[in-house]
Amino acid sequence: MTGATTSGELRLHxxxxxxxxxxxxxxxxxxxxxxxxxxxARGTAAVLVADLAEARLAxxxxxxxxxRGRPTAMLGPHPEGPLALAVDLREDAWTIATAEIxxxxxxxxxxxxxGNPPEAVLGDLAAAIxxxxxxxxxxxxxxxxxxxGPIRDGRVVDIPHLSWRxxxxxxxxxxxxxxVSLGNDAALAGLAxxxxxxxxxxxxxxxxxxxFDLGGALLVxxxxxxxxxxxxxxxxxxxxxxxxxxxDCGAVGCWALQVGATALLRATxxxxxxxxxxxxxxxxxxxxxEGEPRCVAALEEVxxxxxxxxxxxxxxxxxxxxxxxGVGARIHxxxxxxxxxxxxxxxxxxxxxxxxPVLPAALGADATVVGAAELAFDVFLTAAGLTxxxxxx
Amino acid sequence: MTGATTSGELRLHxxxxxxxxxxxxxxxxxxxxxxxxxxxARGTAAVLVADLAEARLAxxxxxxxxxRGRPTAMLGPHPEGPLALAVDLREDAWTIATAEIxxxxxxxxxxxxxGNPPEAVLGDLAAAIxxxxxxxxxxxxxxxxxxxGPIRDGRVVDIPHLSWRxxxxxxxxxxxxxxVSLGNDAALAGLAxxxxxxxxxxxxxxxxxxxFDLGGALLVxxxxxxxxxxxxxxxxxxxxxxxxxxxDCGAVGCWALQVGATALLRATxxxxxxxxxxxxxxxxxxxxxEGEPRCVAALEEVxxxxxxxxxxxxxxxxxxxxxxxGVGARIHxxxxxxxxxxxxxxxxxxxxxxxxPVLPAALGADATVVGAAELAFDVFLTAAGLTxxxxxx
DNA sequence: CCTCATTTGCTCTCGGCGAGAACATAATGG
DNA sequence: CCATTATGTTCTCGCCGAGAGCAAATGAGG
Numbered sequence: 151m152t153g154a155t156t157s158g159e160l161r162l163h164x165x166x167x168x169x170x171x172x173x174x175x176x177x178x179x180x181x182x183x184x185x186x187x188x189x190x191a192r193g194t195a196a197v198l199v200a201d202l203a204e205a206r207l208a209x210x211x212x213x214x215x216x217x218r219g220r221p222t223a224m225l226g227p228h229p230e231g232p233l234a235l236a237v238d239l240r241e242d243a244w245t246i247a248t249a250e251i252x253x254x255x256x257x258x259x260x261x262x263x264x265g266n267p268p269e270a271v272l273g274d275l276a277a278a279i280x281x282x283x284x285x286x287x288x289x290x291x292x293x294x295x296x297x298x299g300p301i302r303d304g305r306v307v308d309i310p311h312l313s314w315r316x317x318x319x320x321x322x323x324x325x326x327x328x329x330v331s332l333g334n335d336a337a338l339a340g341l342a343x344x345x346x347x348x349x350x351x352x353x354x355x356x357x358x359x360x361x362f363d364l365g366g367a368l369l370v371x372x373x374x375x376x377x378x379x380x381x382x383x384x385x386x387x388x389x390x391x392x393x394x395x396x397x398d399c400g401a402v403g404c405w406a407l408q409v410g411a412t413a414l415l416r417a418t419x420x421x422x423x424x425x426x427x428x429x430x431x432x433x434x435x436x437x438x439x440e441g442e443p444r445c446v447a448a449l450e451e452v453x454x455x456x457x458x459x460x461x462x463x464x465x466x467x468x469x470x471x472x473x474x475x476g477v478g479a480r481i482h483x484x485x486x487x488x489x490x491x492x493x494x495x496x497x498x499x500x501x502x503x504x505x506x507p508v509l510p511a512a513l514g515a516d517a518t519v520v521g522a523a524e525l526a527f528d529v530f531l532t533a534a535g536l537t538x539x540x541x542x543x
Numbered sequence: 544m545t546g547a548t549t550s551g552e553l554r555l556h557x558x559x560x561x562x563x564x565x566x567x568x569x570x571x572x573x574x575x576x577x578x579x580x581x582x583x584a585r586g587t588a589a590v591l592v593a594d595l596a597e598a599r600l601a602x603x604x605x606x607x608x609x610x611r612g613r614p615t616a617m618l619g620p621h622p623e624g625p626l627a628l629a630v631d632l633r634e635d636a637w638t639i640a641t642a643e644i645x646x647x648x649x650x651x652x653x654x655x656x657x658g659n660p661p662e663a664v665l666g667d668l669a670a671a672i673x674x675x676x677x678x679x680x681x682x683x684x685x686x687x688x689x690x691x692g693p694i695r696d697g698r699v700v701d702i703p704h705l706s707w708r709x710x711x712x713x714x715x716x717x718x719x720x721x722x723v724s725l726g727n728d729a730a731l732a733g734l735a736x737x738x739x740x741x742x743x744x745x746x747x748x749x750x751x752x753x754x755f756d757l758g759g760a761l762l763v764x765x766x767x768x769x770x771x772x773x774x775x776x777x778x779x780x781x782x783x784x785x786x787x788x789x790x791d792c793g794a795v796g797c798w799a800l801q802v803g804a805t806a807l808l809r810a811t812x813x814x815x816x817x818x819x820x821x822x823x824x825x826x827x828x829x830x831x832x833e834g835e836p837r838c839v840a841a842l843e844e845v846x847x848x849x850x851x852x853x854x855x856x857x858x859x860x861x862x863x864x865x866x867x868x869g870v871g872a873r874i875h876x877x878x879x880x881x882x883x884x885x886x887x888x889x890x891x892x893x894x895x896x897x898x899x900p901v902l903p904a905a906l907g908a909d910a911t912v913v914g915a916a917e918l919a920f921d922v923f924l925t926a927a928g929l930t931x932x933x934x935x936x
Numbered sequence: 937c938c939t940c941a942t943t944t945g946c947t948c949t950c951g952g953c954g955a956g957a958a959c960a961t962a963a964t965g966g
Numbered sequence: 967c968c969a970t971t972a973t974g975t976t977c978t979c980g981c982c983g984a985g986a987g988c989a990a991a992t993g994a995g996g
Contacts (some may be wrong), residue, residue: 153546155557155582157953157982160550164983167548182944189548191984196946218993219943300893307893354771368768375763377861378747378899387891388855392785392796400892401858403785462781465794468770498780499793500693500700506771550953550982557954575973584955589975611964612972938996946989953982960975966968 161201162533164190168198168225169251170531172208174345174372177226177252180213184225199225205540206230208251227251232291232539234526235282235328237275238335238518239297241265241311241362244275246282248290249523253346255516258282268306268314272322280325288542291535292328294526295319296335296518298363300381304332307381310398311362331525335359337383338521339475339511340367341374345524347512348473356469357511358385358460360478362427364406368467386410390459408455411477417448428477435480453485454492461496464506475511483510554594555926557583561591561618562644563924565601567738567765570619570645573606577618592618598933599623601644620644625684625932627919628675628721630668631728631911632690634658634704634755637668639675641683642916646739648909651675658705665715673718681935683721684928687919688712689728689911691756693774697725700774703791704755724918729758730767730776731914732868732904737762738917740905741866749862750904751778751853753871755820757799761860779803783852801848804870810841821870828873846878847885854889857899865901868910872903 154163171184179187185195202208208231210223227250236255238245243262249255259278263271283290297319299309304320323330333341340349340357349355349369358366364386367374375382386406387399397404407413411431415422418434438445460472474482482489489508497505511517529535547556564577572580578588595601601624603616620643629648631638636655642648652671656664676683690712692702697713716723726734733742733750742748742762751759757779760767768775779799780792790797800806804824808815811827831838853865867875875882882901890898904910922928 153556154548154553155560156955157550157553157980158955160547160553160953160982163546164548185944192945193947193985194983197983215992217943218941218991220945220989220991222944302893352771354769354775370768375761375768375860376747378745378863379861381894382747382861383859384861384891385859387858388781388783389785389851389889390782390855392782399858400895401854401889458782461794462783465780465792466776466778467768468772468775468777470771496782496794498777500695501774502793549984550951551984553953553982578973585974586956586976587954590954608963610972611962611970613960613962613974615973939994940996941992941994943992944990947987949986950984951982952984953980955979955981956977957979958975958977961973962971963973964969964971966970 159533162536164188164194165198165201166531166533166536168195169202169207169536172225173251173253173527173531175252176346177250177254178224180222180224181210182222203228206543207232207536207539227254230289232530233286233289234523234530235279235290235293236519236523236526237279237293237295238522239271239275239295240335241298241309245519246278247519247523248282248286249520249527251527253520253523255520255523257519265312268312268317269322272317272319276323276325279323283326283328290328291530291539292526293323293330294338294522294524294529295323295330295332296338296522297332298335298361300384301332301334302379302381304330306332308399329529331529333522333525334365334381334383335518336363336365336475337367337374338525339513339517340369340383340473340521341524342513342517342521343473343475343511344369344372344374346520347517348509349471352470354467354469356463356467356472356506357475358463358472358478359475360410360456360481361476362411364409364478368469385459385463388462390462391455405455405459409452409459409478409481413452413455414448414477414481417451418444431477435477435484439484449481449485450488453481453488456481457489457492458496460489460508461493464501465496465498469506471506472508473511474508475514475517479510482508552926555929557581557587558591558594559924559926559929561588562595562600562929565618566644566646566920566924568645569739570601570643570647571617573615573617574603575615596621599936600625600929600932620647623682625923626679626682627916627923628672628683628686629912629916629919630672630686630688631915632664632668632688633728634691634702637671638912639671640912640916641675641679642913642920644920646913646916648913648916650912661699661705661707661710662715665710665712669716669718672716676719676721684923684932685721685919686716686723687731687915687917688716688723688725689731689915690725691728691754693777694725694727695772695774697723699725701792722922724922726915726918727758727760727774727776728752728911729756729868730760731918732906732910733760733762733776733866733914734767734917735906735910735914736866736868736904737765737767739913740910741902742864745863747860747862749856749860749865749899750868751856751865751871752868753803753849753874754869755804757802757871761862778852778856781855783855784848798848798852802845802852802871802874806845806848807841807870807874810844811837824870828870828877832877842874842878843881846874846881849874850882850885851889853882853901854886857894858889858891862899864899866904867901868904868907875901876903
């Protein structure tokens with residue numbers, strides 16, 4: 151959205167601004183609010199709303215009267231309007247949902263999958279996507295897919311846990327016309343948090359997602375920072391904790407080795423069974439909650455490393471707020487004191503006056519699907535996306 | 544620059560785009576190039592150029608003929624056009640320069656200063672700024688100041704080296720109407736590098752400036768990433784190297800303790816005399832060049848920590864290129880092998896196929912002043928800045 | 937129940953902007 | 967010296983948003 155250059159682009163640009171604003175506010179904003187906030191003339195707004203309705207992009211519905219004066223209406227999704235297909239592909243299962251303008255989500259399907267080979271997993275997933283395309287037809291304007299590993303140029307670079315390497319996922323998931331967009335799960339969880347969760351309205355926010363791995367995103371004005379090749383946010387692979395272990399990623403001493411499901415198990419001295427780390431970590435957290443000394447000690451150790459590393463990122467990146475999801479949120483919840491101490495001690499002195507708050511993510515487990523939907527809509531809510539829609543209707 | 548919304552803003556927006564493009568290309572771009580690249584109609588370009596000339600914002604001058612066809616002209620600075628005052632305030636001296644549209648720099652003055660108290664230093668500097676405002680009058684459209692420490696809300700937060708704390712520098716340097724903007728020296732060096740140096744045209748670039756401290760900036764589309772409070776880029780204050788030393792900043796194990804002038808001296812075992820670290824570091828580098836074993840070892844140790852930490856940042860932030868300035872560039876030059884090895888070993892495996900190149904900064908010592916000028920022009924080259932200029936002429 | 941104040945939607949006119957075409961201009965190259 | 971080529975200049979046209987005036991729909995107060 152670089153802005154309009156010609157008087158012809160102006161109309162499309164303002165249409166886009168209005169639709170985007172309606173979407174960002176969950177379809178709950180009234181026309182008068184939108185008109186005021188976007189600085190439009192009332193006449194212009196009338197034309198734009200009519201255009202949106204005629205193009206089946208959005209529709210007004212009655213709004214509860216709040217003050218006196220002529221009643222206004224809320225601008226929300228159109229019953230025949232665009233839908234995003236949002237896919238959350240985890241290590242052991244996938245979720246497919248549809249989202250309408252405004253973000254309203256309908257979960258359609260959840261399926262376990264064997265994990266390997268990638269061709270089979272993605273083939274099945276592509277078939278499922280194909281079914282929804284057939285069912286919902288041209289209303290599907292894009293597919294957003296969250297994946298548990300780094301993404302580059304439409305390919306999954308590396309999921310060590312599943313031994314996926316350089317998998318051309320966009321190619322394998324492209325079924326029909328709608329564009330397929332990939333995103334890292336942690337980054338998409340952050341995106342969701344920035345748009346509809348705890349980072350909403352925060353100019354610069356940091357989201358950290360801890361599970362097996364540790365990743366995240368820096369959200370600037372609600373948009374995730376994109377690296378040169380799209381693989382940014384791998385904060386877990388900086389040697390922030392002085393560890394000397396070798397990491398699966400190829401480097402040494404990665405922070406992710408000290409914070410996460412595997413780290414929790416390792417800290418208790420329990421051997422890590424591949425494929426059961428998540429359940430094991432849950433057990434450690436539960437036992438720590440009951441006061442089991444070894445688990446308490448492990449939790450504290452992990453929380454300390456987590457807090458210290460978070461402080462390092464805050465020092466370097468200066469976010470206004472930090473949100474946590476995955477196991478990370480539970481570690482923080484259950485060892486708040488230790489986390490807070492390590493966090494504070496790791497901050498530069500001048501940051502300690504008003505340290506950025508660290509909070510659990512507001513969206514919980516849904517965050518990743520929501521982020522995938524936002525990703526798909528981000529591709530659609532552009533000049534190109536809208537003109538494609540309009541020429542198809 | 545969010546883009547035009549009304550047909551009235553369109554003109555200003557396009558005027559701005561044209562002026563910005565002329566500026567970014569150093570005043571060396573021809574009208575026909577600009578017209579083509581900005582996608583303007585030739586008629587529109589004619590009007591805009593005439594407007595710019597009439598407003599004394601830019602002026603055309605003959606261009607060397609390259610091909611057949613009617614000759615075009617280069618759009619560059621106007622002899623009575625806007626000037627930015629660029630100030631580089633270092634620990635022991637300051638430089639004042641003026642820059643015109645296109646970036647052409649004229650160094651006006653260099654003065655040593657005692658460093659303390661800040662009121663005296665900034666008072667003298669304000670007096671100097673006042674002289675240039677008086678001399679050059681309303682042509683000065685902004686003052687950009689580079690400072691060797693973190694900045695927040697127009698105040699210098701902390702320069703441990705000079706024991707400056709929470710100094711209201713904008714207030715103390717504001718002499719007349721032109722807005723005063725502050726920037727961290729490392730971040731501004733990065734900005735300069737992104738606009739007119741080695742990071743030009745790189746969508747996401749990382750610049751690291753090593754001197755006493757270690758700082759830098761992440762440049763996204765030529766703009767430095769701004770944190771929530773403006774104090775981003777303090778990469779030196781992450782515990783990237785496993786050090787256990789306490790840092791002046793208040794944290795422990797900061798990377799900056801292992802890379803920089805002081806670190807170089809410490810690694811040789813030489814006691815660090817305050818105020819002479821820079822000269823001492825230069826001596827160590829010179830002796831290392833001659834093969835003095837202790838200095839060679841120190842250099843290698845520092846280069847190793849530097850390379851490893853750089854890799855960590857690349858893992859997390861995914862830049863397309865990295866540039867180095869200050870002592871950092873010399874460390875890299877003189878210990879390329881060690882740096883490269885540590886860099887490569889610290890990268891995640893999938894990044895090693897095409898690791899981002901690490902290069903010394905193209906602008907050398909001028910970078911900071913150039914960055915300060917760019918900062919001042921960034922404030923001016925906005926709708927608000929331009930309307931202020933036009934209403935004053 | 938009636939009236940007034942208030943807020944918002946609707947419609948129409950007006951000024952302004954960029955596109956694009958037609959023409960003018962100034963260089964090159966054979 | 968003339969054809970070719972690339973660019974600047976000028977003018978018309980269609981489109982857009984601002985803004986004014988009016989209509990509509992509600993709540994407040996008597």
